[in-house]
Amino acid sequence: MRVRVNENIKVFSGHKPVRLAAGQEVAGELAAMLLERAPRKVTRLDGEPENGSKSSDQPPASLEDASTAAEVLDWVGDDPDRAAEALEAEEAADKPRSTLVKQLKKIAEQD
Numbered sequence: 499m500r501v502r503v504n505e506n507i508k509v510f511s512g513h514k515p516v517r518l519a520a521g522q523e524v525a526g527e528l529a530a531m532l533l534e535r536a537p538r539k540v541t542r543l544d545g546e547p548e549n550g551s552k553s554s555d556q557p558p559a560s561l562e563d564a565s566t567a568a569e570v571l572d573w574v575g576d577d578p579d580r581a582a583e584a585l586e587a588e589e590a591a592d593k594p595r596s597t598l599v600k601q602l603k604k605i606a607e608q609d
Contacts, residue, residue, distance in 0.1 A: 501529040501540040509536070537571045567598040574605060581605035 503518045510516070511528050518524065523543065524532060532540045570588070574580040585602040588594050 499529045499533070500525045500543040501532055502543055503532075504539050504541060507536065507539050533568045534566065537568055542572070567595055567601075570598060571601060574602065576605065576608070578606050578608050 501524050503520055503522045503524065505520050506518070508515055508517050509528075509532065511531065516528070524540075529540075533542060570584050574584050581602045585599065585606055588599055588602060
């Protein structure tokens with residue numbers, strides 16, 4: 499997995515601070531962690547369709563526990579309607595992910 503950093507950020511990886519510059523490409527575990535924890539601050543570089551359209555036009559295979567938070571947030575983007583749909587599905591799950599619920603509520607409540 500590879501991501502491109504959208505803005506200058508500082509993260510902790512292995513209990514050590516890591517500074518990343520806007521435009522920098524990151525791969526591996528750090529890329530996966532950034533996509534999961536800071537999806538708006540990075541852009542995924544691999545796994546996108548060849549034709550340039552977003553793979554997130556369709557919802558993840560499931561908005562249930564099988565989907566990662568990053569997949570859900572990628573599908574939602576900045577769309578309040580999608581956020582509300584994903585929030586409803588997440589809250590109906592056996593074990594709702596509190597961080598994901600908080601992020602979805604923030605997006606769903608945008609004006």
